[in-house]
């Protein structure tokens with residue numbers, strides 16, 4: 001087995017499979033901690049490959065590529081959840097240290113497995129069923145009411161892989177793929193359409209020793225299936241709901257033996273006697289868009305915390321540094337020259353924190369984000385939004 005190339009001082013090498021923006025944002029804290037990152041990148045110009053000197057190019061679906069890469073690292077973690085189980089299994093058999101583990105990751109990779117497990121644990125979920133044929137969709141629609149939400153169990157992101165079906169006919173093109181090798185091989189996930197009041201996320205980190213830390217519950221704002229803003233903490237959150245959501249996230253992390261950051265996406269729903277409740281939408285076992293605010297808004301940001309957790313170091317303090325932090329995503333538009341916007345954005349608002357990912361501009365693609373902290377939520381939100389809109393070319397002043 002290739003020995004990991006440790007830096008002087010005995011600092012370990014953390015390998016990240018996938019060279020996206022999450023791996024890239026881990027590099028700042030890794031540099032500060034003296035930890036070496038290595039990234040298995042899709043190509044030389046992947047977001048993380050541009051800033052991490054050790055970025056071998058390889059595919060996360062190719063066993064040999066992942067195995068060769070993993071052998072040169074002390075611990076392996078992930079930029080996304082798309083590494084196939086058979087690849088993870090081979091790493092596990094070789095004794096490679098993976099955080100999160102293969103068995104935990106399954107519940108972030110496969111929404112059917114996630115629904116089954118969370119239901120077993122008694123965690124509140126939307127009513128759901130598995131569909132292998134049209135009759136299953138028909139029956140579920142009659143039971144919970146149309147429209148129903150149809151999801152591919154694996155491979156979806158940013159709302160790709162979710163359809164709102166008004167009738168069974170809307171699910172037919174996907175039903176045709178059930179049973180074929182691929183994301184729908186085991187069937188489709190059907191969910192009732194939840195009449196939620198808003199979307200929330202509970203973000204926690206857990207280490208192999210079992211230490212855990214929770215950031216405050218945030219509100220996530222989605223536009224056409226893509227997260228565009230995060231408000232930390234979620235404004236006017238019922239305190240009981242905040243603690244129950246945090247407890248649920250910590251319990252999921254413990255029961256599923258998650259190591260690293262776990263994001264639990266939630267829908268807030270009206271509950272009995274006017275008290276709000278929640279149901280879990282999905283899980284991500286890695287730093288998550290809902291935690292980008294923490295890079296500037298918390299004592300310990302999610303990327304540093306993920307590194308501490310996967311290295312089984314004591315976790316950092318997750319408490320906020322400010323009353324409010326608003327995060328706005330910068331999405332690709334028609335305007336390719338992002339840097340030319342810096343002068344205006346920085347001059348207008350010296351306390352806005354801009355984070356860019358070094359990615360090529362494509363419409364709707366997440367290219368960066370802006371964090372603004374302060375004592376007034378409406379003001380912080382407006383300033384973050386303005387900076388992001390200006391960067392993405394949606395406004396010119």
Ligand code: ADP
Nearest residue numbers: 126149156157158159160162191192193194222
């Ligand atoms: P992805 O993994 O592609 O991000 P999600 O399962 O998070 O997909 O769904 C994307 C968005 O679709 C959610 O943020 C939410 O707005 C909406 N959605 C998903 N499931 C439901 C549901 N059961 N009821 C209502 N809306 C839903």
